[in-house]
Amino acid sequence: MARRFPTAVLAAACTLGAWHASALAAATALPKPGSNAIWATVDVCNTPAHPHTVGIRGSMPGTGDRHETMFMAFAVEYRDRHGRWQALGGGSSGFVALGDAASRLRQAGRNFTIATKKAHTYLLRGVVTFEWRLRGRVIANAVRSTTAGHHAGAGADPAGYSASVCSIVLKRRGSLVITPVTPRAASRASSAALLTVHT
Secondary structure, eight states: OTTHHHHHHHHHHHHHHHHHHHHHHHHSOOOOTTOTTOEEEEEEEEETTEEEEEEEEEEEEOOSOTTEEEEEEEEEEEEOTTSOEEEEEEEEEEEEEEEETTSSEEEEEEEEEOOOOSOOEEEEEEEEEEEEEETTEEEEEEEEEOOSSOOOSSOOBSTTOOBSEEEEEEOTTSOEEEEEEOGGGOOOOOOOOOEEEOO
8 A cells, every 4th residue: 555655646746737737728818710800901002101112910819818928920922923922022020029918909010112123013912920929938820911801000091991912013114103902803812811829
């Protein structure tokens, strides 16, 4: 009986440890995978106030946990002649810290000025990567490509503007013209609207 006691204690300790880890995981607030609050949109497209500029804005929901931090990374892609989306050189912001996740919702955006010497028509979209971090560790992330029909809390030009893509035309005389393209007029492949939760 004396020989079996340490084994029983060890088994109880392992069970308690597993329960504690499970309780901690359950206590960590996570965003909902199908949340409509996770989105990206083009909110600026060559206006007089922002010439030759494409603005990308994103929205992500908080979890109610002030210990978590929310991040977004903004990138611009162009569609090549084969219809594939490619990263635009210099068109990435890196991750931007937005604050803690106690807020119900957070939005942020970045503007990119487009410059090119090649005479061509470019179709652009934005891609936003979202991360929720707890003590420096990514606990969930999501990726969205830009779509239309969203409400930007700030930064849209003109106010209320929301599009999926922008078309940039470099004319022979060398000037850039950026015009919005409606979702129906643009054949585009969207990034999968998935949320990955890390446990």
